[in-house]
Amino acid sequence: MIEYRLVTGLPLSDARHLYEEAGWWDRTLPDSLLAEMFRGATAVVAAFDGEEVIGLGRLLSDGVSDGFLQDIVVRSARRGEGVGAKIVEKLVETARAKGIADLYLLAVPGKAPFYQKSGFVPLANYTAMKFNWNNEPDNAAAKNTATQTRSGEKRDHETIH
Numbered sequence: 037m038i039e040y041r042l043v044t045g046l047p048l049s050d051a052r053h054l055y056e057e058a059g060w061w062d063r064t065l066p067d068s069l070l071a072e073m074f075r076g077a078t079a080v081v082a083a084f085d086g087e088e089v090i091g092l093g094r095l096l097s098d099g100v101s102d103g104f105l106q107d108i109v110v111r112s113a114r115r116g117e118g119v120g121a122k123i124v125e126k127l128v129e130t131a132r133a134k135g136i137a138d139l140y141l142l143a144v145p146g147k148a149p150f151y152q153k154s155g156f157v158p159l160a161n162y163t164a165m166k167f168n169w170n171n172e173p174d175n176a177a178a179k180n181t182a183t184q185t186r187s188g189e190k191r192d193h194e195t196i197h
């Protein structure tokens with residue numbers, strides 16, 4: 037049976053594997069960055085099949101006014117089983133329980149229908165934007181370069197707390 041839990045500690049190797057599979061993580065990046073990303077989140081929901089983490093999602097928020105769902109991911113071999121929808125549901129419940137007024141997310145191309153099934157609606161007349169740190173041409177700026185410019189020591193097999 038798959039269990040969905042709010043977690044504060046998570047095996048970093050599982051998280052890294054999921055992010056690598058999604059194409060979000062360059063294996064040369066230090067694990068300490070990943071640890072910081074989870075430590076800094078308002079809430080993290082993990083889907084466990086036994087001991088194995090098969091899906092993850094984060095809520096980033098000020099706890100009152102605005103919240104953002106970030107990096108919802110399911111292990112590729114386990115997609116299409118309803119795991120992603122359950123992770124989103126638990127994160128939405130968590131945001132609701134905290135009294136967060138508005139909940140947003142940025143859907144990557146092709147993923148909006150997935151989030152619409154979970155109750156999100158496209159925002160008409162708004163444009164998703166990102167600061168262009170490296171002054172790149174418009175399309176290149178859409179790539180996530182922020183993490184690639186940060187530094188940190190390498191710590192293998194770390195557990196996030």
Ligand SMILES: CC(C)(COP(=O)(O)OP(=O)(O)OC[C@H]1O[C@@H](n2cnc3c(N)ncnc32)[C@H](O)[C@@H]1OP(=O)(O)O)[C@@H](O)C(=O)NCCC(=O)NCCS
Nearest residue numbers: 058108109110115116117118119120121143144146149150
């Ligand atoms: C997006 C992702 C998290 C979905 O997880 P999942 O566990 O496969 O999704 P679910 O099985 O819970 O799907 C829930 C519903 O959304 C639908 N759905 C899932 N992905 C969809 C897509 N790309 N387009 C349209 N519908 C989709 C499913 O068919 C299902 O519909 P149903 O309730 O009518 O049966 C998963 O595909 C993934 O990890 N992708 C790679 C990472 C990624 O792109 N994350 C999103 C970043 S914005």
